[in-house]
Structures are given as structure tokens and as C-alpha cells.
Amino acid sequence: MKLRKAILTIILMMVLVSGLALAETKIVRIKGSSTVLPIAESCAEAFMKKHSGIRVVVAGGGSSVGIKAVAMGEADIGTASREVKKSEIKTHKRCDFIDHKIALDGVAVIISKNIYDSGVKGLSIKQIRGIYKGEINNWKEVGGLDKEIFVNEREEGSGTRDTFMEAIGLERTLADKGNAHNSDVKQAVAGSDKAIGYVGLGYTGGSTPAISVDGVFPSKVTIKKGTYKIARSLHMYTNGRPAGAVEGFIEFVLGEEGQRIVEEEGFIRIK
Amino acid sequence: MRLGRNTKEILIKNMFLGVAALSILIILFIFIFLFKEAFPAFREMGLSLFTSDWSASQGKFGINAAVFGSVAVTGIAMLIAVPLGIGGAIFLSEISPPRLRVFLKPVIELLAGIPSIVYGFIGVTVFVPYLAKTFDMLSGYSLLTGGIILGIMALPTIVSISDDALKAVPREIKEASLALGASKWETIKLVTFPSAISGVTAGCIMGIGRAIGETMAVMLVVGSVMRIPSPSFDVFETGSTITALIAGQMGEAWGMHTSVLFATAVILFLIVALLSVASDLLQARVEKKFRGG
Secondary structure, eight states, X not given: OHHHHHHHHHHHHHHHHHHHHHHHOEEEEEEEOTTTXXXXXXXXXXXXXXXXXXXXXXXXXXXXXXHHHHHHTSOSEEXXXXXXXXXXXXHTTTOOEEEEEEEEEEEEEEEOHHHHHTTOOEXXXXXXXXHHHTSOXXXXXXXXXXXXXXXXXXXXXXXXXXXXXXXXXXXXXXXXXXXXXHHHHHHHHHTOSSEEEEEEGGGOBTTBOBOEEXXXXXXXXXXXXTOSSSEEEEEEEEESSOOHHHHHHHHHHHSHHHHHHHXXXXXXXXX | OOOOHHHHHHHHHHHHHHHHHHHHHHHHHHHHHHHHHHHHHHHHXXXXXXXXXXXXXXXXXXXXXXXXXXXXXHHHHHHHHHHHHHHHHHIIIIISOHHHHHHHHHHHHHHTTSOHHHHHHHIIIIIHHHHXXXXXXXXXXXXXXXXXXXXHHHHHHHHHHHHHHHHTSOHHHHHHHHHTTOOHHHHIIIIIHHXXXXXXXXXXXXXXXXXXXXXXXXHHHHBOOOOOOSSTTOTTSOBOOHHHHHHHHGGGOOTHHHHHHHHHHHHHHHHHHHHHHHHHHHHHHHHHHHHTO
16 A cells, blocks of 8 residues: 555656656757758757747758658757758648747768869859769779769768759769768768768868869859859758747847857858 | 465466467567568559669659668678688587587577677678778678678587487487498498488578578678679679668658568568568477477
8 A cells, every 4th residue: 555655656756757848848849951940950959048938849850851840840940951842731730830040050071082183173054964874983083093983872862862853954973982970971981982972061171071062062152152153051941930939949040149050060151 | 364275276377378468469570560661562563562673762662672782692601601600510519629618609599699790890800901901892882791790600500400400319329320431421421410401401491591581791792782683693783782772761751662572571571570480480390309299
């Protein structure tokens, strides 16, 4: 009997405590793109330090997952490394997608170090298209060593892939390897002596040098100016105009402190 | 209140029944869930699922390349693991001195306990560059690399189950053979091994099941491109498997794309279930044969 009483007391206390906690803290749920994830996490941490009554929960899953989550009401903010697609607006008719652009990101083309050193410092969009289409198969065709080209891409569904494919004007490729993450592309290119790939700006340098595209080198300046062509903006989507804690968080991200975090995470501020 | 002995007995019995039923229920729910999610793909795509044209962004979902890749890497894995595994099992059960066996068997079984991501990591850092250099391949990522890694991963399963099957062959049969003047090798070849053949086969099928369902290790080295190499026996080319396809694309998939990935999961589930049942039936046959059941 004693035991039963003890258990009952514990359960009652738990219910009470969780009830109190729910009543006091507001929760902002964020879900989506793995590219936006580091920004969202750092911003959430900083935001929660300032507002003790609000809890920000951040989850990944991908751009599509984020857009679906905000449309279905599973998240207050859906993050995406691309714009919401027409087909998604059509599927989620009830959702009033409001777009908040929070940062810019460039997709850099990287190649193996020794190919870079052999003289390939840049390619034109047309040459890149040829390589990904399988029409250009050897580095000597674009001024490099006599080596076959090992073509790396991101797997379908990736926002980085969408940005890249749109910029070079391709719908499908004849790549040699699909990669699930930026880091996988970097590893594959670094480990090869004849590879090409594309990654977010933060993943360039060292054993995977970035090259210029159509004569423009990818950098914060050229992406912001719009002269570097393979670029995208990062988004936070809400269902309708945000209010309360959600509005507060988005304002924080777009404010000075949030934009500083954007830069710290290797992206380009929007303001 | 004190429970009677009988009541207690019944209670405990039912509790265990409940636990057993729960595990069946879980499998059932997984299956129902898989089917529910995959249904739109089967309904919309129908037989066009079984074509070789995959381009998710254009709404083309032919999964042949993944099925081909799964079969190819598993085939290569078996070419490596079956001879080595059976050889290892024969050594363990028939030839090895008992003191060595006591040491070897746990070590081999420990291989099965190494997390698959570790195999994958070794694959990427050791096998990929090595194969690229040795065979002058474009990158070293290939169906062959995946097959080799899977072969090593399937070894402990095959060794362990085959060893059990060989050990289950009654001593009297072997002794009779030796008494008739057969050498040790002749006894293994003509008496012990044929008697254990169904158990050994069961072990190999379990190995196939393990190989075809393996994800992490294979995804890291196989290349993940949805294309059947041409010519199709060119295993030095990159490819994809059912598991690598699902793991690589599920994160960002959406709508029909997700459903198609579930459909491939259903196909994989059916293959593995079939293999598992076949292996169980064969193992049951071994027991019946020697225990006079």
C-alpha cells in the first residue's frame, strides 16, 4: 500500500510540475534544412539566454521536411535552403507561406589540389555543364592534366544540389558519385587527384580549392553583389504573419546579433 | 492479499505471452506502416517502378539501378564470404585444437559486433584509395568496394552458424568413417560436411540477409548514383543499393519521392523476410535430422 501511495504521489507531482512548466514557457519549434541548422541552433541558444520564458526547439531533416512541418503545423518555423516550390504551395493550400530571408550562401565549385596546381583556376558555366553532362571527360579538355574527371554531386533533394543545377541549367547529370553531405563531397574530392564537386562556401579551401566560375571567384563580396552566379538565399517560413514568441525569434535572427551569428557560421548576412 | 500459487503461475505465464505477442505486434505494425506509406507509389507508379530511369526532380522513379546494385554487391560479398566462411567453420569445428578454438570462435563472433559505420570508415580510408590505385579506377568508390566490405561483414554470421551445424553432426558418424579407414579430409569431405549441408546453407542465407540489408558501410563506399553500369558486369563502376538510396535521399525527399523510397523499403523487407524464413526452415531441418525429431 505504501508503495502505491508513493507512486501516486510521484505521478501527481509530475503532472503538476509539467503543467506549470507548460503554462510558463512558450515553445518555438523550428525544423528543416540541414544547411540552416547551425544558424538556427546558435540563434536559439543566444535567444533563450535573453528570454528565459521562451524555449526554442530546433530539429533538422531537410528543406522539404521543414516546409512540410510548417504547413502541417508540426513546426512554427520551417527552414529551407531553397524557395518553397509551386507544387508544395499547391499541396498545402491551407498554408499561407510567409518567407523570411535570413542569409545568403554561395555554392562553390571545388577541384582536386593537383588539378588546381596544374593550371585549372576557373571554369565557365558552359564547361561545368559539359562536365556534369558527361560531354567533357578529361581535364586536358579544360586546360588541366591528362586525367579522367571524377564527377561528384549531391544526392537528389539537397538544396545545395537544386541551387547548383539551376545555375548551370541542368535537370539531370551523369555524375560518378552522389554524396549525402557537403563533408562527403569534400572528402571525395580531397581523396582524389582528378575530382570535381560543389559545396557550401564554408567547405572550401585547403586540399579542396574553390575555382572561379565565369571569371568570378566565390566570396562574400561577389555573392552579395550578385556577380557570382551559383548562389542562394536561406529561408525561414512561417504559416501566416508570425506573432508573439515566433515573431520575436525571427526579428532576433534578422537583427544585429542574429546576423552576426549568420556570419560566424560561415554564411553571408542579408542586411 | 496473497495470490494463490496457481493464480501466480497463470499471471506470469500470461505476462510472458504478452511480451511475445508484443514483439509480433511490433513487426506487424512496422509492416503495416511501411505498406501504408508505400501504397501511393505502388498505385501511381505501378510497374514503372521497375525501370532504370531515376530522376526524382523530374518525377521519374525507376528503382532498377538500386535493386541491381543490391544484388550485385551481395553477390560479390557472397563470392568472398562463402568460401572463406565455410573454410573457417571447417577449421574451427574439425581441425583446430580445442585450445585455439576457444580463443578463435569468440574473436570471429566479435567481428559481428563491430558497428557498421566502423567498417564503412575503414572502407573509405583504406579500401577506396587502395582499390583506386591497384585497379587504376576513376575513384575507388564502386560496387566492388561495397561487395568486399559486405563480404567481410557477412563472414562471422556464416562462420558461426556453419560451425554450429558442423558441430551438430554426431561423433559416431565421424568415428565410423575414420574406423573404416577414411582419412580426416575424406571424412570431412564425404561425411561431416554433407551431413551439415543444410545448416551451412542456412548460415550462408543469413549472411546474404545481413549483406543485403546493410546500410551505413555500403553507402559510404558504393558511390550512390542511380545508374546501372554499362556493361552491367562492370563492378568497378559506382552504383547504388536499395539501402543506400533510402538512407541517402530520405532526409530531403518529399511527396511521391518519399513514397517511392518506402516502396523500395517494402521490397527490401520482403527479400530479407523470405531469406530469414528460408534459413530458419533449413536450420530446423538440421535439428530434426540429428535429434531424431
